[in-house]
Amino acid sequence: xxxxxxxxxxxxxxxxxxxxxxxxxxxxxxxxxxxxxxxxxxxxxxxxxxxxxxxxxxxxxxxxxxxxxxxxxxxxxxxxxxxxxxxxxxxxxxxxxxxxxxxxxxxxxxxxxxxxxxxxxxxxxxxxxxxxxxxxxxxxxxxxxxxxxxxxxxxxxxxxxxxxxxxxxxxxxxxxxxxxxxxxxxxxxxxx
Ligand code: URA
Numbered sequence: 001x002x003x004x005x006x007x008x009x010x011x012x013x014x015x016x017x018x019x020x021x022x023x024x025x026x027x028x029x030x031x032x033x034x035x036x037x038x039x040x041x042x043x044x045x046x047x048x049x050x051x052x053x054x055x056x057x058x059x060x061x062x063x064x065x066x067x068x069x070x071x072x073x074x075x076x077x078x079x080x081x082x083x084x085x086x087x088x089x090x091x092x093x094x095x096x097x098x099x100x101x102x103x104x105x106x107x108x109x110x111x112x113x114x115x116x117x118x119x120x121x122x123x124x125x126x127x128x129x130x131x132x133x134x135x136x137x138x139x140x141x142x143x144x145x146x147x148x149x150x151x152x153x154x155x156x157x158x159x160x161x162x163x164x165x166x167x168x169x170x171x172x173x174x175x176x177x178x179x180x181x182x183x184x185x186x187x188x189x190x191x192x
Contacts, residue, residue: 005038008116012109016089021105024090030057034085034113042081043119044068045110045129047163048088050095059084064164068125071164071177075185083117085110087128098128107132115152122156123184126163133158144180146187159184 003011013033019025032049035058044060052062060068072079088098088106098106110132114122124130127139133151134142139160147158161181167174 005116009034009038009113012112012116016109019089019106019109022090022099022102024088024092024102027093028090029054031089032057032059032086032091033089033109034083035059036079036083036085037081038083038117040081040083040117041120042077042083042123043114043117043121044082044084044123044125045132046084046086046125047128048086048095048098049091051091054091059086060164063168067164067167067177071181074178075181075188077188083113083119085113087132103128103132111152114154118154120157122158124158124160126166130160134160143176144183146183157187159187 013031016031016033019031025031028049032053046060046064049059050062050064052065053059059065069079072082087110088102089109092098092102122133124133130137130139130142133149134147137160139162142160143162145160147160149156149158159180161184162173162177164177167177
């Protein structure tokens, strides 16, 4: 019998815990593989763990996570229904941007997680996760759009939105995020 999705995700998390393919493990406290429902239809992908995430080993538990929870509440989604993870599984020092080599060696974990979960919908948070699926696009151009793609044989709906941290810094970004979440809510109502 095939292992459950939960067991397979746990195995990926154990590989992340041992990963020395870039230097981030040296400065990080914890690995942050991702968290949530292994059977989720919706996966959220952020950028990389920040300070709180590094301390707790969980994604989006700091200020960006609090805003994400509020945005999720506006579309009546609870974290327990979705899976949340990041492009990088260890915190970059001082929350600097992920480097191309770090993304290259870390995204095989994300790919494996997506293949196990096989979600219907992916919501990318910020430009790094948007670029993972749309390398030639710009977030300012495509945020809020509902895009159907075939990714590694999986039919997926992708909805890129700005990163919650941008919404914490800038009122216009917050308005864009709120508007994009309303579009997500309407789309979910339509397909249910
Ligand atoms: N920002 C991210 O991109 N991911 C987290 O987990 C926390 C903050």
